[in-house]
Amino acid sequence: MAGVTASALxxxxxxxxxxxxxxxxxxxxxxxxxxxxRIRWGRGTVLxxxxxxxxxxxxxxxxxxxxxxxxxxxxxxxxxxxxxxxxWPALQLSLLLAAGTIVLxxxxxxxxxxxxxxxxxKLRTVVELTCTxxxxxxxxxxxxxxxxxxxxxxxNLAPTPFYATFLYAQNANFPVVLLLAYVVMALPLAYRTLxxxxxxxxxxxxLEAAQNNGAGRTRAIVSVILxxxxxxxxxxxxxxxxxxxxxxxxASILGYVPFAVWIVNGNSAGQGxxxxxxxxxxxxxxxxxxxxxxxxxxxxxxAQSTH
Amino acid sequence: MSTAxxxxxxxxxxPKGAAAxxxxxxxxxxxxxxxxxxxxxxxxxxxxTTYNPGKPSAYTMGxxxxxxxxxxxxxxIGSVKLSALSALIAVVAGLLLAQAVVTSRFAFLRKxxxxxxxxxxxxxxxxxxxxxxxxxxxxxxxxxxxxxxxHGWSLYxxxxxxxxxxxxxxxxxxxxxxxxxxxxxxxxREAAQNNGATGWQYWxxxxxxxxxxxxxxxxxxxxxxxxxxxxTAAAMVGATxxxxxxxxxxxxxxxxxxDATNVALAMSLDMVVIATLxxxxxxxxxxxxxxxxx
Numbered sequence: 001m002a003g004v005t006a007s008a009l010x011x012x013x014x015x016x017x018x019x020x021x022x023x024x025x026x027x028x029x030x031x032x033x034x035x036x037x038r039i040r041w042g043r044g045t046v047l048x049x050x051x052x053x054x055x056x057x058x059x060x061x062x063x064x065x066x067x068x069x070x071x072x073x074x075x076x077x078x079x080x081x082x083x084x085x086x087x088w089p090a091l092q093l094s095l096l097l098a099a100g101t102i103v104l105x106x107x108x109x110x111x112x113x114x115x116x117x118x119x120x121x122k123l124r125t126v127v128e129l130t131c132t133x134x135x136x137x138x139x140x141x142x143x144x145x146x147x148x149x150x151x152x153x154x155x156n157l158a159p160t161p162f163y164a165t166f167l168y169a170q171n172a173n174f175p176v177v178l179l180l181a182y183v184v185m186a187l188p189l190a191y192r193t194l195x196x197x198x199x200x201x202x203x204x205x206x207l208e209a210a211q212n213n214g215a216g217r218t219r220a221i222v223s224v225i226l227x228x229x230x231x232x233x234x235x236x237x238x239x240x241x242x243x244x245x246x247x248x249x250x251a252s253i254l255g256y257v258p259f260a261v262w263i264v265n266g267n268s269a270g271q272g273x274x275x276x277x278x279x280x281x282x283x284x285x286x287x288x289x290x291x292x293x294x295x296x297x298x299x300x301x302x303a304q305s306t307h
Numbered sequence: 308m309s310t311a312x313x314x315x316x317x318x319x320x321x322p323k324g325a326a327a328x329x330x331x332x333x334x335x336x337x338x339x340x341x342x343x344x345x346x347x348x349x350x351x352x353x354x355x356t357t358y359n360p361g362k363p364s365a366y367t368m369g370x371x372x373x374x375x376x377x378x379x380x381x382x383x384i385g386s387v388k389l390s391a392l393s394a395l396i397a398v399v400a401g402l403l404l405a406q407a408v409v410t411s412r413f414a415f416l417r418k419x420x421x422x423x424x425x426x427x428x429x430x431x432x433x434x435x436x437x438x439x440x441x442x443x444x445x446x447x448x449x450x451x452x453x454x455x456x457x458h459g460w461s462l463y464x465x466x467x468x469x470x471x472x473x474x475x476x477x478x479x480x481x482x483x484x485x486x487x488x489x490x491x492x493x494x495x496r497e498a499a500q501n502n503g504a505t506g507w508q509y510w511x512x513x514x515x516x517x518x519x520x521x522x523x524x525x526x527x528x529x530x531x532x533x534x535x536x537x538x539t540a541a542a543m544v545g546a547t548x549x550x551x552x553x554x555x556x557x558x559x560x561x562x563x564x565x566d567a568t569n570v571a572l573a574m575s576l577d578m579v580v581i582a583t584l585x586x587x588x589x590x591x592x593x594x595x596x597x598x599x600x601x
Contacts, residue, residue: 056442057439063448064448107334111335123329127335130339131335137347138534138552144574145345149349183342184343189429247431249538264433275437283426287423290426291418294421
């Protein structure tokens with residue numbers, strides 16, 4: 001479901017600080033008191049059921065990793081994380097790909113998003129459409145297309161000098177094909193996040209002010225726009241990291257072994273507890289990172305607004 | 308959520324700036340043309356041609372016909388059914404959860420739920436599959452403690468897979484509906500209350516009509532996401548539900564036959580057609596909800 005990329009479109013759903021005080025059913029009291037009581041009770045039920053549904057599988061998974069049937073409690077699975085073969089190369093590959101994806105996404109999108117703010121409605125439509133297109137092609141369909149292109153290259157490029165480039169792009173240490181696919185998959189969400197961050201800024205005024213002070217356009221963007229975009233950029237980076245770390249479809253079908261593929265392969269090869277431990281730890285770790293990030297950005301916003 | 312009405316700026320007076328603007332977009336367009344356009348076109352071309360190494364390819368409708376028959380058709384229908392059902396449940400559950408979180412007094416709850424949703428919706432299906440196997444699989448903890456298997460429970464069935472899909476679909480719904488819930492003005496509720504409306508009447512006549520486009524948009528998004536999901540089902544080895552993504556992966560692996568690859572391309576094209584239909588519904592709905600919820 002890495003295709004889900006598609007998806008989370010809306011992580012920018014994080015509210016502007018002012019909106020955080022959203023609608024609260026604590027309106028004027030009176031005849032609605034009974035209704036209010038019902039709503040609160042309903043909310044408790046919803047939160048309880050949701051809590052059970054989302055936390056029980058995580059809890060049982062953690063239990064599964066420390067429960068070593070005959071002897072009982074054991075942290076072996078977690079100790080093995082540091083020794084099990086193949087994990088670190090796979091994780092390294094994933095982190096490398098994630099870094100590459102994030103850099104490419106920044107390089108491609110930030111100039112485009114600034115241009116969209118300054119440019120015409122037509123330009124905005126073009127960019128928006130370009131960044132939405134990948135949503136229409138599910139990840140597995142993109143993978144099928146890529147493997148078809150690779151097959152064609154393999155059949156037709158062998159006698160030509162491009163063959164070396166072609167092989168290089170599939171180099172198992174840093175497969176450029178995967179990098180390209182991941183950037184495509186990250187585009188829709190990254191565009192929306194960066195664009196939403198940009199919407200909060202008055203780009204035109206900021207740029208004109210910087211230019212009146214003698215900065216060139218590039219300098220103005222780098223030293224005035226980017227610092228203001230920090231929290232949107234961090235958000236993009238973390239969601240992209242989550243996407244690349246968890247990506248399974250493209251990598252497994254094209255035959256590479258990054259993090260998620262190693263977990264599944266290792267699991268079916270009988271290294272059950274370690275792989276489950278690794279997968280749950282990576283999930284929780286990413287969550288903590290995102291949580292810290294969102295608390296941090298809230299602090300900054302508050303600090304700025306009290307100035 | 309994409310177009311704020313204020314962003315419709317008057318045309319630039321300085322053509323130089325506009326040209327620079329267009330130039331800044333060129334790398335993005337080039338990249339998408341190469342990294343996305345080429346594979347997409349290759350997929351479409353391959354769906355309509357035969358493949359014989361060493362021989363020129365010929366046009367054929369055979370791949371598409373094959374992709375819409377027998378086991379492949381069952382898989383396509385299975386995927387559509389699973390995606391529609393799980394998306395429908397997730398829309399309702401996600402709305403309830405999002406409303407509970409938005410109206411909560413605890414700011415931390417909101418942050419925790421939002422960031423957890425961001426991770427679950429994006430992290431991919433492998434850890435989710437493992438978590439559910441450990442909990443409700445054949446030897447899962449709840450399965451053995453509660454003797455669920457004696458009641459006919461199987462995680463590897465249609466219902467089981469739906470339950471697993473909800474684990475990333477509900478967070479996705481929460482993420483996509485929270486901005487709209489934030490956009491519901493407090494004054495609307497107060498106005499309704501002042502006119503004597505009950506909570507139910509407020510939801511029935513004010514909130515839900517305003518939210519309707521967002522809810523439909525959310526459904527479409529969730530459907531597309533479930534439809535494209537592959538990792539979850541692949542990691543749950545032994546699932547008996549036929550899914551189009553599993554079929555494509557099997558055909559691509561080359562274990563079936565050489566020309567199965569082109570049938571896989573045809574199945575991919577079928578998926579793109581369905582996803583496109585779904586997107587065509589999605590885009591105007593987003594525009595409509597943007598009108599009310601700025």
